[in-house]
Amino acid sequence: MSSSTETIQEIADQAYSAGFVTDIESEQLPPGLNEDTVRFISAKKKEPEWLLEWRLDAYQKWLGMVEPTWAHVRYPTIDYQDIIYFSAPKSNADGPKSLDEVDPELLATYEKLGIPLHERAALAGVAVDAVFDSVSVATTFKDRLSDAGVIFCSFSEAVTEHPELVKKYLGSVVPVTDNYFAALNSAVFSDGSFVYIPKGVRCPMELSTYFRINAAKTGQFERTLIIAEEGSHVSYLEGCTAPMRDENQLHAAIVELVAFDNAEIKYSTVQNWYPGDEDGKGGIYNFVTKRGKCAGHHSKISWTQVETGSAITWKYPSCILQGDHSVGEFYSVALSNNMQQADTGTKMIHVGKNTSSTIVSKGISAGKGIQTYRGLVKIMKSAEGARNYTQCDSLLLGDQCRADTVPYVEIRNNTAQLEHEASTSKISDDQLFYLTQRGIDPEDAVNLIINGFCKAVFKELPMEFAVEAQKLLEVSLEGAVG
């Protein structure tokens, strides 16, 4: 980890730095959701009949479901008829062949975000499948990846180019009826990313997608599917920023991962959506279903997330450890400042023999933030010799925030070994005084302490992401400690 204190000053005075709105003509539906909406989206994307049927089926099931209320979050009722379900930048109609053809204003947006696609991506050796609103507009490094046999493309493209793969795996990890938001996504998902790593291939670069919500009142329904065949390896990075808005924006994404024998998927997220202002006005509602299936023996799925944004976070990246000796990991830093509410954690479902899982959750609450860790460790009867290690730490800044830990454990096999550690702490005056007595700015001192607190998670992130994550926490906690 590098010293980032030099850069803190630069960002110290900024408000939410990604808060701007790009003016790009959108081709969008009027607000509202019915069967025609679903048909419109499907037609717009020239989808095959089976996918339309799949969507319509999901829509029907969604109609019969109710929004979950068990999470420790409060928000005004969402009017699903007041949401725009499709919006695409018009300039994409002909499809840009290269970055030169991408709307310059869009490129400028990435610049402002610090994502100069063409240069930075190349320097970092990262392929970027940039999702702007609902349609992918630029993809780089495709050649290098295709040489290795890796498929990395937008979800829509995968539907056209690799329908057999999509058909086989879509909904195989997160069923349509898994939950209310999953059903909604299944009906109206717009676009997202698709990754396929063939047998024995180690993906030659880290894959990264920057999601961005832009058009007003546009719900974002991303869909990501990653398949790692036997003996393959992939590291996927996901980062999000969103412009400042007064209205709440709904986001209900689905991520499905499948790892076969000896395959490994590492999925890292740095999430920085607009959290709303200090009074809780605006901000993104983030209801996400992320789940990975360790289908093969000795497979491994690792989730690492740094969650600093959103007004509401409802997210439980999970692993189904089906293959014998498979491994699931969940490393999380979640921050809630001001009026933010986060109910997040994981589920580790042990099915196969000698499966093991690790959960390291670091929750930071500041302002009037509410933070809940909610985790389930389930050991099925078949999971002989399963092991789990869980560590949940909460750090409170100030006296108006709150942190709760809600661990659920279900054991149906008595050979299981489980360890659980939990702590709740505050940044002490002693620690702050010690650091400031060495000339360190109080704000930098807080950042140092928080970075220390999060170290166990940050070290799981790819290097450049770890630095970004540190910056994010610093920006997100500005003014949280006087």
Add this chain to the structure above:
Amino acid sequence: MLQVNNLHASVEGKAILQGIDLTIPAGEVHAIMGPNGSGKSTLAHVLAGREGYDVTEGTVTYKGEDLLGLAPEERAREGVFLAFQYPVEIPGVSNKLFLKTAVNAIRKHRGEEPLDAYEFLTKLRAILAELGMEEKLVSRELNTGFSGGEKKRNEMLQMALLEPSLAVMDETDSGLDIDALRAVADGVNKLRAHDRSFLVVTHYQRLLEYVVPDVVHVLMDGRIVRSGGHELALELEERGYDWLREEAN
């Protein structure tokens, strides 16, 4: 370097310092001795600007300027260093990163360019060698799991790196075995300089055997009741503090 006039300070409404007068010229080592509860540590913390210590009367002038109006980090950048009696553990924070952050915060204040990783490491290694310390100490998490001796050595390392003008040492000798004590004293002696002053707060004489002070002050009930040369420390060692209390009354 430091001039303290009629300093009164209280903690949670309780008066602890009750009129301290103290002058430390540049280059001198002054020791503050006194029984438990006499206000030694309070004086050290007031000088460093710790919150919760309220100055109710008096002035502190440092390098000709008012010290009490400055925040702790500003005092540190101006060259006031407090070696803690109980150095604080900060889990997850690398000692090296902490040291580099502190060095560069102070350099910035002085209008100097920050040291990059290589320059910093070079400087750090030179100081480690001079203090006879092992590099592995700086690879660990700040004070976390350090033994008492390691913590105090780490304080000496910080002192050497930050090159303070006024080093206040708060019972640095407490809880140290003789080897660690010598190592710490050795560090202090190497840092003695004509433009650097020390205020060594201690309960016992033994540290002063190794760090020989120019002046010894005895603090009792929040006042300096006697000042003298090194021989005063030896006398206290022999006779204890009670006779001074009786004299003072």
